[in-house]
Amino acid sequence: MLLIPCPYCGDRPEIEFRGGGEAHIARPSDPQTIDDQAWAEFLFYRTNPKGLMAERWNHAHGCQRWFNALRDTVSDRILESYKMGEKPIGGGRA
Amino acid sequence: MRRFSLKSLISEAFNAHQGWERQWRTPEPKAAYDAVIVGGGGHGLATAYYLAKEHGITNIAVIEKGWLGGGNTGRNTTIIRSNYLYEESEAIYEHAMKLWAGLSQELNYNVMYSQRGVLMLAHNSHDVQSFKRHVYANRLAGIDNEWLTPDEAKEFCPPLNISPDLRYPIVGAALQRRGGVARHDAVAWGFARGADAMGVDILQNCEVTGFRRDAGGAIEGVETSKGYIATRRVGVVAAGHTSVVMARAGLRMPLESFPLQALVSEPVKPVFPCVVMSNAVHAYISQSDKGELVIGAGTDQYISYSQQGGLHVPIHTLDAICELFPQFSRMRMLRSWGGIVDVTPDRSPIIGKTPIPGLYVNCGWGTGGFKATPGSGNVFAWTIAKGEPHPINAPFTLDRFRTGRLIDEAAAAAVAH
Numbered sequence: 018m019l020l021i022p023c024p025y026c027g028d029r030p031e032i033e034f035r036g037g038g039e040a041h042i043a044r045p046s047d048p049q050t051i052d053d054q055a056w057a058e059f060l061f062y063r064t065n066p067k068g069l070m071a072e073r074w075n076h077a078h079g080c081q082r083w084f085n086a087l088r089d090t091v092s093d094r095i096l097e098s099y100k101m102g103e104k105p106i107g108g109g110r111a
Numbered sequence: 112m113r114r115f116s117l118k119s120l121i122s123e124a125f126n127a128h129q130g131w132e133r134q135w136r137t138p139e140p141k142a143a144y145d146a147v148i149v150g151g152g153g154h155g156l157a158t159a160y161y162l163a164k165e166h167g168i169t170n171i172a173v174i175e176k177g178w179l180g181g182g183n184t185g186r187n188t189t190i191i192r193s194n195y196l197y198e199e200s201e202a203i204y205e206h207a208m209k210l211w212a213g214l215s216q217e218l219n220y221n222v223m224y225s226q227r228g229v230l231m232l233a234h235n236s237h238d239v240q241s242f243k244r245h246v247y248a249n250r251l252a253g254i255d256n257e258w259l260t261p262d263e264a265k266e267f268c269p270p271l272n273i274s275p276d277l278r279y280p281i282v283g284a285a286l287q288r289r290g291g292v293a294r295h296d297a298v299a300w301g302f303a304r305g306a307d308a309m310g311v312d313i314l315q316n317c318e319v320t321g322f323r324r325d326a327g328g329a330i331e332g333v334e335t336s337k338g339y340i341a342t343r344r345v346g347v348v349a350a351g352h353t354s355v356v357m358a359r360a361g362l363r364m365p366l367e368s369f370p371l372q373a374l375v376s377e378p379v380k381p382v383f384p385c386v387v388m389s390n391a392v393h394a395y396i397s398q399s400d401k402g403e404l405v406i407g408a409g410t411d412q413y414i415s416y417s418q419q420g421g422l423h424v425p426i427h428t429l430d431a432i433c434e435l436f437p438q439f440s441r442m443r444m445l446r447s448w449g450g451i452v453d454v455t456p457d458r459s460p461i462i463g464k465t466p467i468p469g470l471y472v473n474c475g476w477g478t479g480g481f482k483a484t485p486g487s488g489n490v491f492a493w494t495i496a497k498g499e500p501h502p503i504n505a506p507f508t509l510d511r512f513r514t515g516r517l518i519d520e521a522a523a524a525a526v527a528h
């Protein structure tokens with residue numbers, strides 16, 4: 018089980034959280050004009066990286082807030098978490 | 112290839128079994144092949160086998176970065192059934208089911224296919240409605256599936272606890288009598304042996320690191336850890352690593368890779384006659400011929416390539432197993448593990464062409480690909496040989512995520528399957 022650093026509550030066990038998948042996928046800003054392939058890519062296509070991944074988490078059984086985390090999908094080690102709208106510092110947590 | 116027969120078994124019994132040859136060669140890669148299959152699991156090896164057997168294309172390499180059947184083929188719970196809801200799914204899983212029936216004879220290799228019946232438990236009125244709909248849909252398609260009362264389910268599977276005192280009592284069950292299990296390793300080995308005998312080169316410990324394309328964009332070869340191999344046709348059958356391999360060709364995929372966990376108990380005498388699965392409380396259980404209870408747990412909720420997951424996931428399944436089969440509550444579990452499954456948004460596979468000419472993909476089998484192994488390889492071989500999909504896999508395009516023509520088994524089963 019992962020120990021997930023909620024930026025609001027601190028380290029909590031994974032069972033308190035709901036995974037939200039890949040982070041930073043922006044909804045198309047001009048939905049009237051984009052074609053079906055662009056919609057498919059927004060809705061269904063994912064990077065699914067082997068290595069560093071930015072993903073969303075919801076602290077469902079805690080503060081209930083959404084945030085992002087940077088995790089290595091090979092070791093499952095979480096390098097850092099950051100609030101919505103923020104950018105990862107990229108150097109890992111001290 | 113020396114065939115297995117009663118005569119060869121008897122003669123080897125008097126020869127201290129010294130005369131058996133290696134089941135497949137360990138060749139060096141050639142400079143060029145007519146087709147290259149990326150991934151030496153059950154699906155990839157079956158693809159190579161049927162390409163050689165049914166389409167006469169024998170100058171093939173199967174490139175595997177690890178060892179044969181070392182991924183999900185060797186990690187799944189070996190359940191075989193074809194009682195899916197939608198016609199497209201029924202067609203492909205039933206195609207596989209019919210191939211399973213004759214596979215040991217076809218391969219001259221005992222895959223230990225045992226049609227002991229797959230029982231799906233219903234615990235609430237939604238389950239009842241959904242499973243009855245499956246039963247009727249399957250019957251219309253000529254696929255056996257029947258509805259059982261709790262007493263009939265108990266008669267079919269005596270260890271089952273049908274007490275009304277359960278937290279989620281059993282209110283009925285759907286039974287596919289032709290369903291069952293097979294020996295997973297033997298499936299990979301049997302296809303490998305058969306393909307090798309027809310001239311297919313199986314290259315283990317060889318990783319595809321890139322693709323070369325010609326001026327028109329079509330595939331002209333693959334870069335591997337053992338050097339460059341020229342080929343005009345590549346079939347990617349890399350399961351959980353499909354996104355990684357396809358990214359090397361510059362393609363993104365509608366896939367996410369999750370750890371799916373399973374575990375086995377200590378081996379005991381025969382106590383469990385069939386396969387039982389429950390979507391509502393999430394449990395999959397059968398007994399292997401070796402005597403272990405083989406238990407399938409769920410997927411972890413995050414993308415991972417670690418081939419392991421959180422302990423709370425199998426514990427959740429064991430809670431359900433102990434409730435359904437109280438006599439197993441004191442059994443010891445021997446080991447648990449994870450496999451990386453590639454899941455599509457509609458929980459149906461992708462089998463067919465890609466935007467790159469010469470590049471084909473067979474992926475997205477998610478948590479339930481083992482049952483389809485021979486059928487999947489069979490139609491994928493057709494697709495690679497003819498450059499067009501077989502009618503059975505024609506609906507399973509990559510393009511369906513653009514057109515919206517999904518095959519939504521995710522909603523049909525309401526659970527990963």
